Amino acid sequence: MDRGPWTKRKREKNMTKEYEVAKVSEIAPGTAKQVEVDGEPIAIFNLDGQFYAISDTCSHAQASLSEGEIENGVVTCPWHGAKFDIKTGKNLSMPAPVPVQAYPIKIEGDVIKIVV
Numbered sequence: 001m002d003r004g005p006w007t008k009r010k011r012e013k014n015m016t017k018e019y020e021v022a023k024v025s026e027i028a029p030g031t032a033k034q035v036e037v038d039g040e041p042i043a044i045f046n047l048d049g050q051f052y053a054i055s056d057t058c059s060h061a062q063a064s065l066s067e068g069e070i071e072n073g074v075v076t077c078p079w080h081g082a083k084f085d086i087k088t089g090k091n092l093s094m095p096a097p098v099p100v101q102a103y104p105i106k107i108e109g110d111v112i113k114i115v116v
């Protein structure tokens with residue numbers, strides 16, 4: 001039975017891919033690195049040995065969040081100072097109007113993978 005385009009969309013939505021994006025040894029604790037997945041810049045953060053990935057593009061005016069200051073699990077946008085929760089991408093202060101996307105990460109040995 002043909003269920004039409006909705007079924008196809010749902011199937012595509014449930015498909016995930018893993019991308020090798022960096023090595024653990026490349027990102028020191030308290031720092032970040034910009035990587036690219038399918039043309040999208042993503043920021044990987046090392047918070048005391050735990051890795052997190054959020055969109056690298058600030059939701060205000062597209063600054064690179066991987067260049068922001070990192071403190072207590074929060075990154076401050078280098079352009080106008082909006083703050084984001086590194087673990088969730090939640091916008092914590094203006095002028096960022098909305099959150100940024102957070103991505104699951106997998107660590108396999110020294111390899112960091114992003115799941116999209």
Ligand code: FES
Nearest residue numbers: 058060061077080
């Ligand atoms: S570009 Fe990030 S706060 Fe303006």
